[in-house]
Amino acid sequence: GxxxxxxxxxxxxxxxxxxxxxxTSSSIFNTWLWYKQxxxxxxxxxxxxxxxxxxxxxxxxxxxxxxxxxxxxxNISASIPSDVGIYFCAGLYNNAGNMxxxxxxxxxxxxx
Amino acid sequence: xxxxxQTPRHKVTEMGQEVTMRCQPILGHNTVFWYRQTMMQGLxxxxxxxxxxxxxxxxxxxxxxxxxxxxxxxxxxxxxPSEPRDSAVYFCASxxxxxxxxxxxxxxxxxxxx
Numbered sequence: 001g002x003x004x005x006x007x008x009x010x011x012x013x014x015x016x017x018x019x020x021x022x023x024t025s026s027s028i029f030n031t032w033l034w035y036k037q038x039x040x041x042x043x044x045x046x047x048x049x050x051x052x053x054x055x056x057x058x059x060x061x062x063x064x065x066x067x068x069x070x071x072x073x074x075n076i077s078a079s080i081p082s083d084v085g086i087y088f089c090a091g092l093y094n095n096a097g098n099m100x101x102x103x104x105x106x107x108x109x110x111x112x
Numbered sequence: 113x114x115x116x117x118q119t120p121r122h123k124v125t126e127m128g129q130e131v132t133m134r135c136q137p138i139l140g141h142n143t144v145f146w147y148r149q150t151m152m153q154g155l156x157x158x159x160x161x162x163x164x165x166x167x168x169x170x171x172x173x174x175x176x177x178x179x180x181x182x183x184x185x186x187x188x189x190x191x192x193p194s195e196p197r198d199s200a201v202y203f204c205a206s207x208x209x210x211x212x213x214x215x216x217x218x219x220x221x222x223x224x225x226x
């Protein structure tokens with residue numbers, strides 16, 4: 001089946017630093033979503049991308065839908081302790097209905 | 113504030129017992145998904161329903177797992193008999209097909225099988 005490679009698997013950074021994570025696929029996707037999961041909770045949608053090249057921001061978060069439609073990145077600027085959690089990318093390819101393919105997640109830890 | 117509701121939030125049971133997890137999707141959503149999350153495997157899709165009909169349950173161990181949608185407001189995931197290797201967090205998500213392809217997740221059921 002389709003697979004998403006998400007990197008890095010984990011990051012341990014200092015508060016105030018910028019963060020970058022990305023997902024790549026061997027297949028073309030027509031939707032990219034980025035979710036964040038807080039400890040003990042379910043994933044919550046951060047940003048949704050629907051067009052190749054699209055760049056979207058949500059506060060300190062910025063995500064882009066790659067031109068090739070096979071990749072996406074998420075940047076977090078000026079990280080704060082509440083950014084701690086697991087970030088998942090998810091993609092939807094043609095003819096998949098509403099069924100998403102999830103990356104393995106990036107575990108972010110922020111040192112105050 | 114519409115949300116996906118899952119019950120129970122936590123379940124501890126003994127090996128061999130039946131476990132039933134319930135999910136109330138967001139009103140109006142026509143797709144429902146069950147996922148299992150473990151440290152080793154990440155998020156695994158177990159079952160996918162559209163308009164209450166099962167479309168994909170290839171990720172679900174058929175011998176002990178079953179998923180149903182008795183009506184549009186309830187989805188269930190059953191394990192019988194449960195085994196220690198079933199210990200994980202089980203998430204339900206719902207969405208609207210032909211909408212923005214967004215899945216909305218519940219808070220999960222944390223299952224521990226002793």
